[in-house]
Amino acid sequence: MTVTLIERASALGLTKDELDTIVKTLGRDPSPAELAMYAAMWSEHCSYKSSKVHLKTLPTTGPKIVMGPGENAGVVDIGDGLVAVFKLESHNHPSAVEPVQGAATGVGGIVRDILATGARPVALLDPLRFGDPSEWRQRHLLGGVVAGIGQYGNSIGIPTVGGEIKFDPCYAGNPLVNVMCIGIMRKDLIARARAQGEGNVAILYGAKTGRDGIGGVSVLASRPFDAEAEAKRPSVQVGDPFSEKVAIEATLELLEQGLIVGVQDLGGAGFCCATSETASRGGVGMEVDLDAVLLREPDMEPFEILTSESQERMFAIVKPEDVERVLAVCERWGVDAMIVGRVTGGDRLVVTHRGEVVADVPARSLADDGPTYHRPMERPDWIDALRANDPSSLPVPKDLGEALLTVLGAPNVCDKSWAWEQYDFLVQHNTLQGPGGDGAVVRVEGTGKALVVATDGNGRYGQLDPRLGGRHAVAESARNVACTGARLLAITNCLNFGNPERADVMWQFAEAVAGMGEACLALETPVTGGNVSFYNETDGTSIHPTPIVGMLGILEDAGIHVGIGFNSAGDAIVVLGETFDELGGSEYAWAVHRHIGGVPPALDLRRETALCDLLATLAERRLISSAHDCSEGGLAVTIAESCIAGDIGARVTIESGLAPHVLWFSESASRAVVSCPPDRLDEVRAAAAAAGVPFAHIGTVGGVTLACGEFDLPVTGLRAAWNRTLPDLLA
Amino acid sequence: MKIGVIQFPGSLDDRDAVWAFERLGARAELIWHGDHDLRGADAIVVPGGFSYGDYLRCGAIARFAPVMEQVAEFARRGGVVIGICNGFQVLCEAGLLPGALVRNEGLKYRCVPVTLRVESNRSPHLSQANVGDLLRIPIKHGEGRYVADPGTLARMDANGQIALRYVDARGERAPEANPNGSTDDIAGVTNEAGNVLGMMPHPEHAVDETAGIRSADGAVILGSIVKAAVR
Numbered sequence: 029m030t031v032t033l034i035e036r037a038s039a040l041g042l043t044k045d046e047l048d049t050i051v052k053t054l055g056r057d058p059s060p061a062e063l064a065m066y067a068a069m070w071s072e073h074c075s076y077k078s079s080k081v082h083l084k085t086l087p088t089t090g091p092k093i094v095m096g097p098g099e100n101a102g103v104v105d106i107g108d109g110l111v112a113v114f115k116l117e118s119h120n121h122p123s124a125v126e127p128v129q130g131a132a133t134g135v136g137g138i139v140r141d142i143l144a145t146g147a148r149p150v151a152l153l154d155p156l157r158f159g160d161p162s163e164w165r166q167r168h169l170l171g172g173v174v175a176g177i178g179q180y181g182n183s184i185g186i187p188t189v190g191g192e193i194k195f196d197p198c199y200a201g202n203p204l205v206n207v208m209c210i211g212i213m214r215k216d217l218i219a220r221a222r223a224q225g226e227g228n229v230a231i232l233y234g235a236k237t238g239r240d241g242i243g244g245v246s247v248l249a250s251r252p253f254d255a256e257a258e259a260k261r262p263s264v265q266v267g268d269p270f271s272e273k274v275a276i277e278a279t280l281e282l283l284e285q286g287l288i289v290g291v292q293d294l295g296g297a298g299f300c301c302a303t304s305e306t307a308s309r310g311g312v313g314m315e316v317d318l319d320a321v322l323l324r325e326p327d328m329e330p331f332e333i334l335t336s337e338s339q340e341r342m343f344a345i346v347k348p349e350d351v352e353r354v355l356a357v358c359e360r361w362g363v364d365a366m367i368v369g370r371v372t373g374g375d376r377l378v379v380t381h382r383g384e385v386v387a388d389v390p391a392r393s394l395a396d397d398g399p400t401y402h403r404p405m406e407r408p409d410w411i412d413a414l415r416a417n418d419p420s421s422l423p424v425p426k427d428l429g430e431a432l433l434t435v436l437g438a439p440n441v442c443d444k445s446w447a448w449e450q451y452d453f454l455v456q457h458n459t460l461q462g463p464g465g466d467g468a469v470v471r472v473e474g475t476g477k478a479l480v481v482a483t484d485g486n487g488r489y490g491q492l493d494p495r496l497g498g499r500h501a502v503a504e505s506a507r508n509v510a511c512t513g514a515r516l517l518a519i520t521n522c523l524n525f526g527n528p529e530r531a532d533v534m535w536q537f538a539e540a541v542a543g544m545g546e547a548c549l550a551l552e553t554p555v556t557g558g559n560v561s562f563y564n565e566t567d568g569t570s571i572h573p574t575p576i577v578g579m580l581g582i583l584e585d586a587g588i589h590v591g592i593g594f595n596s597a598g599d600a601i602v603v604l605g606e607t608f609d610e611l612g613g614s615e616y617a618w619a620v621h622r623h624i625g626g627v628p629p630a631l632d633l634r635r636e637t638a639l640c641d642l643l644a645t646l647a648e649r650r651l652i653s654s655a656h657d658c659s660e661g662g663l664a665v666t667i668a669e670s671c672i673a674g675d676i677g678a679r680v681t682i683e684s685g686l687a688p689h690v691l692w693f694s695e696s697a698s699r700a701v702v703s704c705p706p707d708r709l710d711e712v713r714a715a716a717a718a719a720g721v722p723f724a725h726i727g728t729v730g731g732v733t734l735a736c737g738e739f740d741l742p743v744t745g746l747r748a749a750w751n752r753t754l755p756d757l758l759a
Numbered sequence: 760m761k762i763g764v765i766q767f768p769g770s771l772d773d774r775d776a777v778w779a780f781e782r783l784g785a786r787a788e789l790i791w792h793g794d795h796d797l798r799g800a801d802a803i804v805v806p807g808g809f810s811y812g813d814y815l816r817c818g819a820i821a822r823f824a825p826v827m828e829q830v831a832e833f834a835r836r837g838g839v840v841i842g843i844c845n846g847f848q849v850l851c852e853a854g855l856l857p858g859a860l861v862r863n864e865g866l867k868y869r870c871v872p873v874t875l876r877v878e879s880n881r882s883p884h885l886s887q888a889n890v891g892d893l894l895r896i897p898i899k900h901g902e903g904r905y906v907a908d909p910g911t912l913a914r915m916d917a918n919g920q921i922a923l924r925y926v927d928a929r930g931e932r933a934p935e936a937n938p939n940g941s942t943d944d945i946a947g948v949t950n951e952a953g954n955v956l957g958m959m960p961h962p963e964h965a966v967d968e969t970a971g972i973r974s975a976d977g978a979v980i981l982g983s984i985v986k987a988a989v990r
Binding site for chain 2: 178179183184269270271274361362448451454456457459460462587650670
C-alpha cells in the first residue's frame with residue numbers, strides 16, 4: 029500500500045482502517061475505479077455505518093407490513109389487493125449549496141424510489157426547515173427550495189399535498205429539505221430491486237450519464253459544512269423533470285407488461301450502487317460494460333461513470349427474450365435505453381471499460397459488507413443548563429390577545445399558502461385535503477378509501493430531550509393523521525442530525541431513535557424504512573436533533589374525513605386531553621420571549637394511543653364537525669386556526685387552575701380540539717369516557733370574534749395576523 | 760359518442776380529463792401524439808401539462824406532433840376542440856387560436872381557485888352557461904398571462920371570442936382577481952368560428968365537490984362539450 033493510495037482514499041472520505049479492509053477483501057490494492065466505488069458505497073449516506081446498530085432496534089414488522097427497511101421503499105397492505113408504498117428522504121446539503129436544483133432533485137430521487145417498487149407515485153409532501161426568515165439568505169433559500177420543489181413536482185404530474193415549513197436559527201447554515209412520496213399499486217405486481225437469473229440482461233434507461241453529482245454521497249452528504257461549502261456546487265445534480273416523467277410512464281408500462289425481473293433507480297452513488305445492490309440482494313454476480321453507457325461527455329473516466337449521480341436514470345434486469353420489447357417500450361416514450369451488462373453466476377461485480385477490466389469486486393462487499401461503527405456516545409453537559417432554564421421565570425404577558433396575535437403570525441405558525449400555492453396539489457384528481465390541513469387526504473381510486481399522511485418533527489423538543497423529541501415526532505404525526513378520522517398504519521422517517529463522529533451527537537441520535545421506537549411500539553405503527561442525514565452542521569455547530577416522521581393512515585370510508593375548520597354556528601367546542609403547565613420548548617416561549625429552555629411536554633403514550641383511537645371513532649360514528657390537533661402554540665393557536673379555517677368565531681370559557689397564558693399556550697401532548705352539533709355532545713362525552721380520554725366542553729362556535737375571558741378578537745384580525753407574515757417577508 | 764384526449768409525452772392532466780368526462784357519463788380515451796388519426800373522436804381535448812418538457816416555449820414543439828395535423832383538420836371542419844392550460848398554449852402556437860401565453864406577472868407558478876365570468880356563450884363549449892354566470896375553477900400554471908395586440912383584441916371582443924374573464928367573488932373585474940396579469944383579465948378565448956376554445960383554468964379539476972377546490976362548476980363546460988359532441 030503506497031502513501032499515494034492512502035492519500036487518495038482519504039481524499040475520497042475513506043479512513044485508513046476502511047482502506048485496509050478493502051485491501052484485505054480484494055487481496056491487492058484497489059484500482060482507482062474500485063477505490064471510488066468503495067468510497068461511495070461505504071459513505072455514511074449509503075452504508076448507514078454509524079446509524080445501523082441503532083436503527084436495528086426499531087420495530088419494523090406488523091400484520092400489514094408487506095416490505096420493510098432494506099428495499100427501495102416501505103410497502104403496506106391497504107386491502108382490496110392494493111398496497112401503499114412510501115418513503116421519506118433528505119436532500120439537505122445539495123439544497124444548502126444550490127437550493128433550486130437541490131430541492132428539485134430531492135423530489136426526483138424519492139419519486140424514483142417509489143417507482144422502483146412498481147407503484148405509481150400519487151402524492152408528495154415536503155417537510156422543510158430554514159433559519160430565521162428575517163435574514164436575506166434564509167429567504168433566498170426558502171424561495172429557491174420552494175421554486176425547485178414546484179418546478180420539478182409540478183412538471184411530473186404528482187400532486188404536492190402537504191408537508192411543513194419551520195424556522196429556527198439552528199438551520200441557518202444547514203437547511204433541511206426532506207421529501208416524502210407515496211405510491212399505490214396492486215399487491216401482486218410489487219417489483220423487487222434484485223438481480224436474478226444467470227444470463228439475464230442488465231438495461232440502463234433514462235437520461236444520459238454526465239459529470240454531475242460525482243461525490244454527491246461522499247463529498248457532499250457525508251461531511252460537515254464549512255466556509256468552502258459553495259465550492260461543492262459541482263457535486264449537486266441538475267434535474268430534468270421531463271426525463272423523469274417519461275421514465276415513470278415507461279417503467280410503469282414495462283412492469284404492467286411483466287417485462288421486468290428486477291428494477292432499481294439510480295440515486296446516491298449512481299450506477300455503482302444500482303449494480304452492486306441488485307446483484308448483492310439477488311446473490312448473483314454481474315458483468316457490466318461502461319462503453320455501453322450513453323454519456324454526455326465522451327471522455328468520462330470509469331470512476332466518474334460509476335459514481336455519477338446524473339438524475340432520471342433507472343436500471344432493470346430483464347430476460348433475454350424480453351429485451352426487444354423492453355427497448356420498444358422505452359423508444360415509444362422517447363427514453364434512451366441500452367444493454368449494459370448481464371447477470372452471471374458467482375458473486376463478482378466485474379466492470380470493463382475500453383476492453384479492460386477496471387473493477388472486479390464481490391458485489392456484497394460494496395453493498396452489504398461495509399463497515400459498521402459503534403460510535404462513542406456521551407450525554408453532553410450543556411443540556412443540563414438548557415433544561416434548567418425553565419420558562420416559568422419569563423414575564424407574564426400583559427395582553428393575552430396581543431400574545432396570541434404574535435404567536436399566530438410567528439413564522440413557525442403562520443399561514444404557508446405562499447409556498448403551497450406554488451405547488452400543484454390537484455393533478456391526479458384525488459386530493460380530498462391538500463396542504464394546510466392536519467393530515468393530507470388522498471383518495472385511493474377505484475375504492476371508497478383514502479390514504480392520510482402527515483409529517484412532523486420538533487427540533488426544539490429534540491434539543492431539550494432527544495428521546496422525548498423522537499417520541500413526540502411520532503405522536504404528533506399520529507395525532508395529525510387521526511384528526512382526519514383515519515386509522516394509523518405505519519411510519520417512515522428522516523433522521524436529521526449533526527456530525528456522528530461527535531459523541532454528543534451520537535448520543536442524541538441513539539436517544540431519538542429509542543424514543544421513536546417506543547412510540548411506534550405503543551401506537552402500533554411499524555417503521556418501514558427511511559433515511560439518515562448526518563453531518564448537518566456548519567463550522568462546528570450542529571442543527572437541533574430533528575427526526576422527521578412521515579405517518580401513513582387510512583380512512584376505510586373516504587367520505588367521513590374531518591377538516592380542521594369550525595363550520596356550524598351553534599356547534600359545541602370540546603377539548604379532548606388534559607392541559608398541564610408545559611411551556612418548555614414552546615412556540616410561545618420562542619415567538620414572544622426568544623426563549624428555548626426547560627423540558628418539553630411529557631408524553632404518555634397510552635393517552636396518545638387512546639386519543640388517536642377516539643378521534644377515528646368519533647369520525648367513523650360521524651359525531652364531529654371538525655377536529656384539530658393541539659401542538660405548537662397550544663390551545664390558543666388551535667382554536668384560532670379552527671376559526672380562521674371555517675371563517676367563523678367562537679365563545680370559549682375554560683375552567684382551570686393554570687395561569688391564563690399557560691392554559692392558552694402550553695403544548696401538552698395528546699390533545700385535540702373538536703366541534704360537534706349540540707345534540708351529539710353527550711355521545712362525544714360518552715365516547716371520550718369510554719376511551720379514557722379527558723373531556724371538557726369549553727364553548728360554542730358562532731359570531732365573528734374569538735372571545736374568551738381574556739380577549740375578544742375578530743376572526744378577520746386573526747387571519748390578518750396569520751396570513752401576512754410570509755407574503756410580507758418575501759414580497 | 761367519444762371524447763379524444765391527446766397525450767403528449769409530458770402531458771399531466773390527460774388522465775384527469777378522461778376521468779372527468781367519464782364521471783359525467785361520457786366515453787373518453789387517450790390519443791397518442793404520434794398517431795395520424797383521431798380514431799373517430801367527436802370532440803378533442805388538448806390537455807394540461809408540460810408537453811415535451813416545454814423547455815423551449817410552451818407548446819412550441821407539441822404543435823409539430825403528427826396528431827396535431829389531424830387536430831387542425833378536425834378544427835377546420837368545425838369539430839369541437841378545447842385546449843386547457845398547456846393545451847391552450849399548444850393551440851395558440853398551432854395558430855388555431857389568436858394571441859399567446861407568456862410568463863405570469865409575478866413570475867411564480869400559481870395553483871389557486873379563481874372565479875370566472877362567462878363573457879360569451881356562443882361557442883358550443885359554453886352552451887349550457889349563461890352570459891354573466893360565475894364559475895369557480897382552479898388554475899395551475901406559470902405561463903398563463905394572455906397577450907394579443909390591441910387590434911386583435913378589439914376584433915375578438917366584437918366577435919364574442921372572449922369567452923371567460925377572471926373576476927372577484929362578486930363577479931366584478933378587479934386587479935386582485937386577475938391571477939397572472941392577463942390582458943383585459945382574459946382567462947379563455949375562442950377562434951372566430953367558435954368551435955375551438957382555449958382556457959388556462961382547469962374545468963376537469965372542478966367536477967367533484969368532495970375533492971380539490973370543492974367545486975363542480977367545471978361540469979358546465981365539459982357537459983356542454985359532451986352535448987355538442989353528441990349532435
